[in-house]
Amino acid sequence: MTSHGVPRIAAATVRTEQQRQDEIVKIEKYQALVDLIETKIQEQQYTPEVLALTSKLLTKNPEYYTIWNVRRRLLTSGLFSKSPDGPSPSTQPPSTSQAKTTNSPYEKSPSSTSTSNAASNETPQSPPPQNPGNNGTTLELIKDDLSFLVPLLKQWPKCYWIWNHRIWLLQQATFRLDVPVARRLWEEELGLCNYMLVRDSRNFHGWGYRRMVVEKLESPSLSGKSLVEEEFAYTTKMVNANLSNFSAWHNRSQLIPRLLDERNASDEARKEFLDEEFDTMRNALWTDASDQSLWFYHQFLMVTLLDRTVSILPNFTTEQRLDYANSQIDDLKEMLDGAEDSDSRRAARFKVVAGRVEEAGPSEDGEMGRAGKISIPLNIPNIIK
Numbered sequence: 001m002t003s004h005g006v007p008r009i010a011a012a013t014v015r016t017e018q019q020r021q022d023e024i025v026k027i028e029k030y031q032a033l034v035d036l037i038e039t040k041i042q043e044q045q046y047t048p049e050v051l052a053l054t055s056k057l058l059t060k061n062p063e064y065y066t067i068w069n070v071r072r073r074l075l076t077s078g079l080f081s082k083s084p085d086g087p088s089p090s091t092q093p094p095s096t097s098q099a100k101t102t103n104s105p106y107e108k109s110p111s112s113t114s115t116s117n118a119a120s121n122e123t124p125q126s127p128p129p130q131n132p133g134n135n136g137t138t139l140e141l142i143k144d145d146l147s148f149l150v151p152l153l154k155q156w157p158k159c160y161w162i163w164n165h166r167i168w169l170l171q172q173a174t175f176r177l178d179v180p181v182a183r184r185l186w187e188e189e190l191g192l193c194n195y196m197l198v199r200d201s202r203n204f205h206g207w208g209y210r211r212m213v214v215e216k217l218e219s220p221s222l223s224g225k226s227l228v229e230e231e232f233a234y235t236t237k238m239v240n241a242n243l244s245n246f247s248a249w250h251n252r253s254q255l256i257p258r259l260l261d262e263r264n265a266s267d268e269a270r271k272e273f274l275d276e277e278f279d280t281m282r283n284a285l286w287t288d289a290s291d292q293s294l295w296f297y298h299q300f301l302m303v304t305l306l307d308r309t310v311s312i313l314p315n316f317t318t319e320q321r322l323d324y325a326n327s328q329i330d331d332l333k334e335m336l337d338g339a340e341d342s343d344s345r346r347a348a349r350f351k352v353v354a355g356r357v358e359e360a361g362p363s364e365d366g367e368m369g370r371a372g373k374i375s376i377p378l379n380i381p382n383i384i385k
Helices: 017-042 048-060 065-079 112-121 137-155 160-176 179-199 204-217 228-241 246-262 267-287 292-306 318-337 344-359
Strands: none
Touching (some): 017 048, 048 065, 065 137, 137 160, 137 179, 160 179, 160 204, 204 246, 228 246, 246 267, 246 292, 267 292
16 A cells, blocks of 8 residues: 555564563553653643653654643643743643643644634633743743654654644744744744655645645734745646645645736736646646646636636636637647547546536526536546546
8 A cells, every 4th residue: 555656564463572561561651651741730730841741752642632732731821921030820720621622623624724723722721921022931932842843743744733733832922922023933834834845745734734824924913915926836836846746736726816816917917827827737637647636727727717706717708718618628639639549537537627618508698507506526536437
């Protein structure tokens, strides 16, 4: 079995007696560490020493989401609110219910909005900021915790709880630090996103996290401005490096309407833009017509052409839309004529696209047909069986 083309190595199924004994010892040490942390939290010991114990445990098991909540409790109830030379003003432990965690925002949706809201709801109510600025212990703690997470992300890049905790730390920075200081931390996250997506360009956790970071950097709370041009250029770089990068194509599709609107693009500029995108697809499909990612994006372009509600050519007439669509069908026919007879995937996908154009024909009242109400299907592999 493979993951993104990388073979998975099956775990050993036969263990020696020595291996079994070693594992028992590890389990006993692990459980002792868990018990020690629980005892210290019950005693309200919100100290750097206990934080170090949670680091040790999470390095062994980052999926232990309750310990992530314990770590957040240590920071909000003791360490963030502690002055550099004074004791923590917080002595009351949070309620038991605050140690519970919700489902990961990435399990619900990859969108940045849901991620941000879910992460903030997981933690106890934070006290008012004590050390805003760029010299307080709060900044040092946040930066140290962000650094602690990097090796964990390298080892477990798709662990929800690591990404969630990183989001939470950045939200705390926004809340507790001066805007320029907090913004610098968010900007550094784009560097992490770049690094993680180089390691695995189709890691949907990384792409969802990147969208969230960009949205925050554009927000008024960080004195932001639009990054749509930069992000569109980034998708171009990623798909040029790997045509099969579905996540990059998806990100690109989400950026296009906003990109053209912010450019105040004329009808002519919009058509030129769409011409360039179809040219890119034509060349890519000639390179590898069996790549599903390319067909999904080609289908997106066809839907934006035929569906007035999402079209990037809002002023095109029905006749112009159909002429343009049919010209694209002719290009696909040319590609099929040059393909081997055995390449049934090309023919099947062509039929899906051609069927949309037929459905989009003008009705009796001259309006566009049913294609305007059809979303991009996600079951193309089933269609072509």
